[in-house]
Amino acid sequence: MSLNDELEEGRQKKKTLTDLQKQLQAAESEHAEADQNLLTALSSTENYLARNLTRESCPVCEQSISAQLLRDNIARRLSEFRAYGNLVKEVTAAERAYGAAEDGYRRSINTAAKCATDALSSVSKCLPFLGEASNQAIEDASRAIEESQGAAKRDGIIVANDLCSTYAERLSSTLDRVSREYSQHTMIRQQLSKMKSTRAEMRQEDALSIRLSKILAVVQKVRKEYTNAVLASVTDHCQSLYELIHPGERIGISSFALDDKQRASVKQVCSFEGQTDIAPQAYFSEAHLDTLGFVLWLALAQISTDGDTILVLDDVFTSADAPHLNRVIRLLSDHCQIFNQIIIATHNRTWQAHYQHDSSQVHLLELNEWSMSRGITTTNVLPNMDELYVLRNTIPFDRQGIASKAGILLEHRLNMLALQYQCSLPHRRERHYTLGELQDGVTKKVKEIRIVKPLMEGANPIKDDCGVVQMEEIKLKDVFDGFASLGFIRNRVGAHHNEWGDDIANNDIRLFADQSLAFAKALICPVCLSMPVKRGDASLQCSCKMTNMTPLPTRGSSD
DSSP, X not given: OOHHHHHHHHHHHHHHHHXXXXXXXXXXXXXXXXXXXXXXXXXXXXXXXXXXXXXXXXXXXXOBOOHHHHHHHHHHHHHHHHHHHHXXXXXXXXXXXXXXXXXXXXHHHHHHHHHHHHHHHHHHHHGGGGTOSOOHHHHHHHHHHHHOOTHHHHHHHHHHHHHHHHHHHHHHHHHHHHHHHHHHHHHHHHHHHHHHHHHHHHHHHHHHHHHHHHHHHHHHHHHHHHHHHHHXXXXXXXXXXXXXXXXXXXXXXXXXXXXXXXXXXXEEXXXXXXXXXXXXXXXXXXXXXHHHHHHHHHHHHHHHOOSOOEEEEESOOTTOOHHHHHHHHHHHHHHOTTSSEEEEEOSOHHHHHHHHHSOTTOOEEEEOOOBTTTBOOEEEEOOHHHHHHHHHTOSSOOHHHHHHHHHHHHHHHHHHHHHHTTOOOOOOSSOOOOHHHHHHHHHHHHTTOEEEEEOEETTEEOBOTTSOBOEEEEEHHHHHHHHHTTTHHIIIIIIOOOTTGGGSOHHHHHHHHHHHHHHHHHTSOTTTOOOSOEEOSSSEEOTXXXXXXXXXXXXXXXX
């Protein structure tokens, strides 16, 4: 509450007290005879009459009276006396309230005076910040507050308040300016400190950078030397792998080395038609470049594997034709046994067709058409021998499917023999031959062919007491004769519509399938499940070299 509010409140209470005092003086003139004994007597009489409502005479003088009239007069007089008493109490309360208001006002004046004096003193101390040495108005206001009383003191306080308000605005503006300057100074000081620390860090970093640059030069030198040594060590192996894919072609690999002029680049030097220092990109076809990169990648993988490496090939030979692709497939089978697993993803069905015929340690999966709701689904693709065996034992008996699958299986095995031993076949632009042509082409050669393979017990070779694997020799002519007379079934039942196919019994078709399976089984190793097509010293060998086929074909056999 402000001083003006307290002053106004005191005035109101003084006015209230004056009005009550006037009322009390009027009441005192009317009830001058009133005292406490009379009030007691009237109260007692009122109580007596209240208990004796039928009494008709005065209990003191026994004069005849009207009891009701007496009771009304006593009640009236008591009411007047009580109103007077209440007025006395109100006057007393008003006196106390006015006294309290006066005391509060005096305390507030003294408190305000002290606050004003302190405020003026603080303002005087801040005058130098405003460019003033002193202010006479502040000194006069301070003296008026200290020396005056009552209204003069209050007026001095008001003057002091006005002065403080004026200087507060100026000081606030000055404080804002100083605060901004201080913030700028603090920021500059922080930036300067940061610059000093950063400069020190930069000196350290520069020194470290020089040392690291020297280390980097050493690391790069050693790394390049090591990489060049690795590339040099695999060059001969790459050339041997390259020759397996491109036999008889006058191209080859001379050297590999890091290109000093380019980053992360290998300089390839190859030979072409007797020239040994050419860049392959200028002379090699796309297929030759693809296979060049492949043999380098494969050779590096072979020297770095610890037996747990998994190779992944994803459509890496889209440019290679069928003969070169077949050689790549054969190379993977012959030279990649040291890897844990090889995963081949391709759109080229040549891979699937090859591994369906040569089922050595292969798991074939075909990705089906997919949709957003169904996702990607796969189908297990069985090797041709397993597919024919399942079909042969399936009910209902699929005559056409069994005859067709058996014929395809025979065509693959006979084509392999004809290719290895350069058997005579009809000359065509495209090398596609019928089952009959292939049978006729290999008939003479199968009389000479002997296959030596391990005897098996379950999945393991049988060994004698000395640990020597027991072998069996198969004369291929004996197995060949088993189906030779049944080859017509493939055309009549499995390939073409004709009336003679209906006359062939299911047992004859089943026998044709069994003999085809027996012939195909005779040509694969029971251990590694591959066919003996790799040239050895005296025979053709399978991948594990435990199955051998003789005689050894003459040099120059076609792939």
